[in-house]
Amino acid sequence: EEPYTLRLAWEFAVAPLxxxxxxxxxxxxxxxxxxxRARAACYSANSVKLLPRAWREHGFERADYSYCLRxxxxxxxxxxxADVRAGLPPGPFDLILCRNLVFTxxxxxxxxxxxxxxxxxxxxxxxxxxxxxxxxxSDGAGLVPWPGxxxxxxxxxxxxxxxxxxx
Numbered sequence: 676e677e678p679y680t681l682r683l684a685w686e687f688a689v690a691p692l693x694x695x696x697x698x699x700x701x702x703x704x705x706x707x708x709x710x711x712r713a714r715a716a717c718y719s720a721n722s723v724k725l726l727p728r729a730w731r732e733h734g735f736e737r738a739d740y741s742y743c744l745r746x747x748x749x750x751x752x753x754x755x756x757a758d759v760r761a762g763l764p765p766g767p768f769d770l771i772l773c774r775n776l777v778f779t780x781x782x783x784x785x786x787x788x789x790x791x792x793x794x795x796x797x798x799x800x801x802x803x804x805x806x807x808x809x810x811x812x813s814d815g816a817g818l819v820p821w822p823g824x825x826x827x828x829x830x831x832x833x834x835x836x837x838x839x840x841x842x
Contacts, residue, residue: 677772678702678752679716679744683730686748701764703757710754716744759789766796771803774828778809790816797832804829 678700685698704710723731723742735742755764759777777789793803794816803818805811805828811818818830 676713676718676722678713678754679748680726681772682748682752683726683734686734687727687730698751700752701755701768702752703755703759703764705756705758707756710756714749714754716749717741718743760785763792763796767798767801768796769798769801771797771801773803773805775806775809778805778811783812787812787814787816790818794818794832799832799834801832802829803832 681700682698690696690698702710702713704713717738718735718741720740720742723735726734731742733745734748735744737743757764759773760781771793773793778786781789790812797803802821807826807828809828811830815830817833819833821827821829821831
């Protein structure tokens with residue numbers, strides 16, 4: 676749901692302010708069956724009930740007991756079967772969402788290694804978003820809390836950091 680929510684937020688709230696600017700969302704999971712379900716983009720009424728009414732009405736078509744995302748809002752969203760421990764999609768990125776995975780389930784050495792890889796894939800000034808209850812390893816790897824969003828788990832790559840190849 677999250678990749679398509681980003682796409683809808685872009686389409687309805689951000690794109691009108693930045694005409695001609697494109698959005699590409701790359702989403703990963705290790706379970707191909709979950710990715711197939713994500714690509715289908717059909718959801719229960721309960722899943723879409725909190726979306727703004729205009730997003731539901733313009734973004735989805737009713738299909739029996741489901742709401743299916745219209746094809747035009749699926750464009751620009753790519754799903755990859757990948758394990759972040761084995762590698763990240765090629766960047767650079769302006770935003771990486773890594774919520775409730777790396778900094779919840781992996782040991783500290785793995786967290787540090789993956790954080791370095793993620794930071795290397797971020798453009799200077801870009802953002803990393805983690806879960807609200809997660810914490811980065813103590814060194815932060817060149818990230819600073821986003822002003823006003825410290826408690827939300829949003830960090831910014833320092834402007835002086837240079838994007839390099841994945842570690």
